[in-house]
Amino acid sequence: MTTLKVNGRDHQVDAEPDTPLLYVLRDDLALNAAKFGCGLGQCGACTVIVDGKAVLSCVTPLLLVEGKPVTTLEGLGSIETPAPIQRAFTEEQAAQCGYCIAGMMMRAQALLQKNAKPTDDEIRAELAPHLCRCGTHMRILRAVHRAAHLMRSADASTVQRSAQ
């Protein structure tokens, strides 16, 4: 049994230690967002956040993430209460088939947690490991900018509220 901390909750997982985190998330925890794209770390569809960093879950064995906080797209928000990045991707309609989108969003989220106001070049560089085949790139870039804006204004309103 391995203890895995996902989206703020501890899970006891019965999987072999070499099992990539991706399969544990999908099969053992029934989470949909992280996707199998290549299993080779070449496309980014499986990206989740571990310890604040974007990680390719298809090539990250379970044993390396034991006890570390793992966040998947499900952990950011829901349809009813979407996180800023989820709102931003919806508002920009930044998906066609959408298979790559969860991975893109997680890397963008990790970036925005470190850098609240990334430049366009920084966003492009950060998303370099990610492939989108539908050609939704322009919208994805716009959505990340919008997410940054939404996160900053959310922070601002939090500050305002706490100041009152």
Add this chain to the structure above:
Amino acid sequence: MNGPVMIDRRRVLAGTGALVVSFSLPDAFAQDQAAPVAKPPGSLAAAPYLDSWIRIDADGAITVFTGKAELGQGFKTAFQQIAAEELDVPFASLKVITADTSRTANEGYTSGSHSVQDSGTAIQYAAAQVRALLVAEAARRLDLPPENFHTENAAVIAPDGQRLSYGDLVAGDMLHVQAQPAAQLKDPATFKVMGQPVPRVDIPAKVTGGAAYVQDMRLQGMVHARVVRPPSYGAQLTACDISAVEKMPGVVKVVRDGNFLAVVAKKEFQAIKAMAVLSTAAKWKETPSLPKQDDLLHMLLSLPSQDKTILQQGNAPATGQKTLEATYTRPYQSHGSIGPSCAVAQLTDGTMTVWTHTQGVYPDRQGIAEMLRVPQASVRCIHVEGSGCYGHNGADDAAADAALIARELPGMPVRVQWMREQEHAWEPYGPAMVTKLKASLDGNGAISDWHFEVWSNTHSMRPGGAGSMLAAQHMSNPFTVPAPKPIPLPEGGGDRNAIPIYKFPNAQVVHHFIPAMPVRISSMRALGAYHNVFSIESFMNELAEAAGADPVEFRLKHLEDPRGREVIEKAAQAFGWHKGQKAPPNRGYGFAFARYKNLAAYCAIASEVEVNRDTGRPRLVRAVAAVDSGQVVNPDGLINQIEGAILQSMSWTLYEAVTFDDTRITSIDWQTYPILRFNAVPDSVEVHIINRPGKPFLGSGETGQGPAAASIANAIANATGKRLRDLPLTRKKIKNAIDA
């Protein structure tokens, strides 16, 4: 005796004006429903009953059915808009059910940019006719002329304001009536939902980790399978010791049927580990059968072909003063879905149910039933969205794999997903093609004669027959690959868009259809139109240059079609195109135009490309497109499709070629088959829509592929002074051309 009062529904729909009420028993309806003289439009022609498309329950719930599959194009949202508009109901109150052999009409494949054109039109007309029936029923009940009623918010409103809800009005088999050729469609000026950028219904789940794909299905007791595919086409399994694999943790079963080999395990990664061991245990005899990858031109020209002249006009001798010739080539290219193909199958009580991201549930059912040697009625195929496919990828093969494996494990749901290497090595590619063009310019700089020849395989080896599916080809009692057939014009396959839209005094177009398929191929977005438009529109620029004319002006000089002209003018104007323009150093401007299939959407694309002269690396800086799709249903959806077409086509055009040695496919992942990454994404892509209210929908999903390719090629030529005609236009080829 008093029979029930019935509305003569056919006459209501035929729009004979006054409501005709007849007294007839339901049984008499078969006779009453005389075959309509003209066929109703879109897919209604093949599936004419209104309740095949729209059902209204007594509680007012409305369901719209389409036989098309949502592939990420967003048409599920568009169909919901169309139905909501013509039914006069709130958008959110509708539910759309997509392709399912037990529930929806047989609309064949979701391909060829036909979804909105065929299914959308059917839904539009069906919805309008359902609304007419509901109005007629309300009028009958209140014994008033139907002209005095109107509809709003899912109800028929009587002259005195009385509200009769659709749910209350619908009764019995009221909607089980054949559609008529014409319908009282709404005036586009009154549209509330159609024409609006309604947000897509599928995106919320996709951005929050909801179950959105067949890959996300988790049925009770589901097991995971992986297939061990042969290492190359035609390889024979000579030995396979499965004893070690069977002892591995979680392994449920090893399935071997001739050259078909698979392993099933309780958990997915157990199946993957077992697949690796099984793969090592399997011994194959391989036969070198592949052509030379670096000489596709001569390979294609040397294969036997069936030749057909598809256009021959004018017989005046060529009066040209200047004659140009050029040969263009395209390699095999991969669909490259980000998610490898996947399916879930379950054999329950003699019925094989397959959840699949196929583009054609009915043809898939036929193929799977044939493979399993059971009646079609024993197979149900349900479409569940997958990763974008852009044509015939591994979806149908994965569905067949799942069915063949599930047959061995009755009752157990079996999920199969391909590995990345399998998708890349086994999907049926977009075919390699060759075009040869020759044209002459007259003394006025106009094209006086035009010759176009195209060599190509078919562009559809989709199922129908089992022989199109890998599992059926590999099983011990195998099915042979069906004989390829060219897709007939006007849509065409290898000759799609081979006939120029421009008008020339003399023109000849020849299609050389090549039956032999040394590499597995089938349909890829735009089919032959990608290469034919790339060729025609590159050559138009070469001719314009020879004539000393501006490329936009030169196109307009040869184009009569007013809608085409408007699209060209719009793209040029929005780009800031002007005669005699000069791009900044190391940059070039390109332009291209086509009407997809010469019968669907019009698209013109102007582009600016930057070329690094030291490395040869090209980068699309910006693209400006104009598109005319007829009546627009969802402008943002259309823009999304065109943006995607430009970026995807740019990737095909600059980077992509399937590679192989004499035996095996060697482009088996994203390192060996590189595609567009973010470092090469343009600064901006603009799409301008020319809306045509009330005009028929024109398919748009594929219209951008060819123009984007040629526009970029023309911009590279403008930037470097060198014309490249052999796709893909790689950094290396550009560098060599610059240095030459």
